[in-house]
Amino acid sequence: MKRKVTAISLAILLALLMVLVGCSKEETPASSSKASASTSTAVAADTSTQDEPRTYSWFLRSQFITWLRDLKWYDVAEERTGIHVDYVEGPLELNDTFNEVDQRLASGTLPDGTMLRLAQAKVYGAQGAFVDLRPYIEKYAPNIQAYLDANPDYERLISSDDGAIYAMIRESPVLADFIGYRADHFRAVGIDPAEVTTVEDLTEAMRALKAYYGKDNPNYYPFSGRENAPTRFAYLFDAASYADAEGSSGIYYSHEKDYSFDIKAPRAYEWIQTIKTWYDEGLINPSWIDGTNTEGDWESQMLSGNASLFLDFYNRAEWFMTNGGPDNDPDFDMQVLPWLVDDEGNILKQTSALLWRSDNAVAINASCDEETIRTILEFIDYFYSEEGMILANWGVEGESFKTNEDGSREFIVDYTAEESKPEGTKKWSFLSDRQTVCKPVDQEAFYAWNTPLIAEAASRYLVPEALLARPVLVYTTEQEQELSNLVASVYNAELAGLTGFIVGNTPLNEETWNAFVEQMDALGLQRIEDIQYEAYKTTFGL
Amino acid sequence: MKRKNNDTRLLPPAGLGERLRRDVLLNWRLYVLLLPGVVSLVLFKLFPVAGMVIAFQDFSAFRGITGSTWVGLENFQRMFTDKYMLTLISNTVIIAILSIVCVFPIPIIFALLLNEERSRVVKNSVQSLSFLPYFISSAVMVSILATMLNPSTGIVNVIIRHFGGDAVNFMARPEWFRPLYILLQIWQTFGYNAIIYIAGITAINPELYEAAEVDGCQRWGKMIHVTIPGISTSIITMLIISIGQIFTVQTERIILMYNPSNAATSDVIQSYVYRIAFQSLGFPDYSYGTAVNLVKSVLAFILVIIANKLADRFAETRVF
Incomplete structure (x- = not known):
């Protein structure tokens, strides 16, 4: 009988536990913010005299937190402001982090502040989830206010349809991809990189490399890379997507730099025909074209000598030099190829990142009280002050940089030594392409903080005349919502169609190409272009 | 008692x-x-089924079900006017039909053959080994497949090259997507699903086999006249369950195997819904994703009812 009673009690307990677990909520970090906020209310307004730092909680992708914790300048910033941020770890992947913001909103567990997409902030902000920062910026953040005044484009971008500011966006460096090449391979084959100036020269160089290295190695393909191969080369044929006073073509929304292409461009057909030639002749890695070459595959191909060229992130050439290249092969020598030009010698202009990217936004939970809002804004505001900008972009004078007699600044710590420190070690690092805090970017410092190979290439090639105009467009929430849904189906369909032409699943001729363009228009491409053009006209008052 | x-x-x-x-x-x-x-x-x-009500709303994660705006049938109208939906439905249905035609009979055949094995040790070992892939995650399974089929280093292409052929990037060919998907499905589930039939076979009265032997039945005869009729109820039940899952493809496997080259055959309703709901550029459309899923579930439910009726009529057995 006793055993029966025990068994029954256990069964009931189990059932009750399940009910409790099912119905329970995670402890709301925002509630802890109330506690911290009340603490912050009690402290004096003069931060320099505080014993205990003011605190608030912030939701961030876990990778970003790892980066932040290693930064020496970040510690100095917390010390100088007397404000400490308790970071709440999000998932490893960026998209998962944005999804978790939704889940935390639904479950009421969003901390005091969060990273998110600008679109999320606008939609949920209008519904009351986030603080309208406009009045608080005016009251507590003079440096941010000055930045808004100096950048009306930025203010328009972050303002919602109702005029409120629910989020701010950090600045991004002007980034463009570089073509990296194995200089030792070029030397062995007898190719002078200075003579590779046009797409035709590049094709001939690849043919020579293939003949030399591919003779006995079936796995050798001169050009390799990761993700969306065909789209990376569109700019070489003046076929990047765009929006300007004349109109808009291709998917520009969220594809201003990466994977920007326009199938209606006059030379779009030639672009795909050229890639197809490369594919048919084995000049480009077929797995890259197919979409099955992972980042690891590509890195392995470059390091093992199964590829000689790539088109990727600006500092990747240096990455290969410091991540096993010379260890695998003492002759390994990676360099950056100059911009290619057309037959008339004009630079083939490259797409570049927007100064303000919509996936780099920060917002404050509407459940925060005014003192917490003030604390958060004062911390962000510090990075918009002259002192804060110098700290976040150059570090501490005498420790990480010096000021020359002509007023220019120069790093006095070694890039390679600092960046190669293992994770968990404090270091000086100024990789402003990484999202850490919401702040402006000193472009000069960003490129100075590189090895001579990249710093020199950036100073030569990242010049305005080599970059396509990438205007920041302001969309209404409704426009952005429609674009978001259309792009989800049209972009993949376009990419699948282009890949089909290149690999031969669909014959490539004028007739099939025109049918493909019509099909994409019917699927929503035309509508996307119309919305982008409308947004352009609104943004620039046309 | x-x-x-x-x-x-x-x-x-x-x-x-x-x-x-x-x-x-x-x-x-x-x-x-x-x-x-x-x-x-x-x-x-x-309880979560009630959450499908968001198919009729413009759902906001912040406002929740009670605070979100009602939009009636707007999401369903959008679905039926979505030009891409036909391609998605066609891809989904083809994969589902192939799953039933190719995957469903394999565990039955396997159970029947295993039943004929006399050595208990061999029988148990084979059954345990066939059961193992069920516990391997889709991510690992697709990775194994991709490694084996790698155009440069995969064992399959090494063999093809050895015999003078050209390497084939199987994972990127639209015509190879469905066979590979089905192959993985069979590999992963046939051992697990066979357990139901093996259990059914064990429950068959041995006297029936003896009677069949008296009537002159050999192994094939006993299999056809005793074993298969003995597990017919299990077969029909499993068939009805399979039909109920006709629109339920393995989303994570599809997403892992999807790439621009094979998109013509690999993009299905679930991968599209995943993109719309979780990979959109800031506007996760949970309501539309739910609406698509709701229609899919209703169609599957109708198919189950029809299959149940047909089973009752022609095989005199049914699930409900």
Whole structure:
């Protein structure tokens, strides 16, 4: 009988536990913010005299937190402001982090502040989830206010349809991809990189490399890379997507730099025909074209000598030099190829990142009280002050940089030594392409903080005349919502169609190409272009 | 216990509520044992179904179900006017039909063949080994497949090259997507699904086999005239369940195997819904994703009803 009673009690307990677990909520970090906020209310307004730092909680992708914790300048910033941020770890992947913001909103567990997409902030902000920062910026953040005044484009971008500011966006460096090449391979084959100036020269160089290295190695393909191969080369044929006073073509929304292409461009057909030639002749890695070459595959191909060229992130050439290249092969020598030009010698202009990217936004939970809002804004505001900008972009004078007699600044710590420190070690690092805090970017410092190979290439090639105009467009929430849904189906369909032409699943001729363009228009491409053009006209008052 | 049941039968006829009360009083220990399962079912299976109401809303994660705006059938209208939906439905249905035609019979055949094996050691070993892939995650399984089929280093292409052929990037060919998907499905599930049939075969009365032997049946004869009819109820039940899952493809496997080259055959309703709901550029459209899923579920439910009726009519067996 006793055993029966025990068994029954256990069964009931189990059932009750399940009910409790099912119905329970995670402890709301925002509630802890109330506690911290009340603490912050009690402290004096003069931060320099505080014993205990003011605190608030912030939701961030876990990778970003790892980066932040290693930064020496970040510690100095917390010390100088007397404000400490308790970071709440999000998932490893960026998209998962944005999804978790939704889940935390639904479950009421969003901390005091969060990273998110600008679109999320606008939609949920209008519904009351986030603080309208406009009045608080005016009251507590003079440096941010000055930045808004100096950048009306930025203010328009972050303002919602109702005029409120629910989020701010950090600045991004002007980034463009570089073509990296194995200089030792070029030397062995007898190719002078200075003579590779046009797409035709590049094709001939690849043919020579293939003949030399591919003779006995079936796995050798001169050009390799990761993700969306065909789209990376569109700019070489003046076929990047765009929006300007004349109109808009291709998917520009969220594809201003990466994977920007326009199938209606006059030379779009030639672009795909050229890639197809490369594919048919084995000049480009077929797995890259197919979409099955992972980042690891590509890195392995470059390091093992199964590829000689790539088109990727600006500092990747240096990455290969410091991540096993010379260890695998003492002759390994990676360099950056100059911009290619057309037959008339004009630079083939490259797409570049927007100064303000919509996936780099920060917002404050509407459940925060005014003192917490003030604390958060004062911390962000510090990075918009002259002192804060110098700290976040150059570090501490005498420790990480010096000021020359002509007023220019120069790093006095070694890039390679600092960046190669293992994770968990404090270091000086100024990789402003990484999202850490919401702040402006000193472009000069960003490129100075590189090895001579990249710093020199950036100073030569990242010049305005080599970059396509990438205007920041302001969309209404409704426009952005429609674009978001259309792009989800049209972009993949376009990419699948282009890949089909290149690999031969669909014959490539004028007739099939025109049918493909019509099909994409019917699927929503035309509508996307119309919305982008409308947004352009609104943004620039046309 | 039996006497009490008989006693109950002797009582005057009572209403459902009264009968239930008496049954609970009589078998309360069994009902207590049932409780955790029922609570779990209600909390995690039945209760979430109510969440599908967001298909009729412009759902906001912040406002929740009670605060979101009602939009009626707008999401369904959008679905039926979505030009891409036809391609998605066609890809989904083809994969589902192939799954039933190719995957469904394999565990039955496997169970029948295993039943013919006389050595208990061999039988148990083979059954255990066939069962193992069920516990391998889709991510690992697709990685194994991709490694084996790698155009440069994969064993399959090494063999093809060895015999003078050209390497084939199987994972990137639209015509190879469905066979590979089905192959993985078979590999992963045939051992697990066979257990149901093996259990059914074990329950067949051995006297029936003896009678068949007397009637002159050999191995094939016994299999056809005794074993298969003996597990026909299990087969039909499993078939009806499979038809109910006709639109339910393995989303994570599809997403892992999807790439621009094979998109013509690999993009299905679920991968599209995933993109719309979780990979959009800032506007996760949970309501539209739910609407698509709701239509899919309703169609699957209708198919289950039809399959159940047909089974009842032609095989005199049914699930409900």
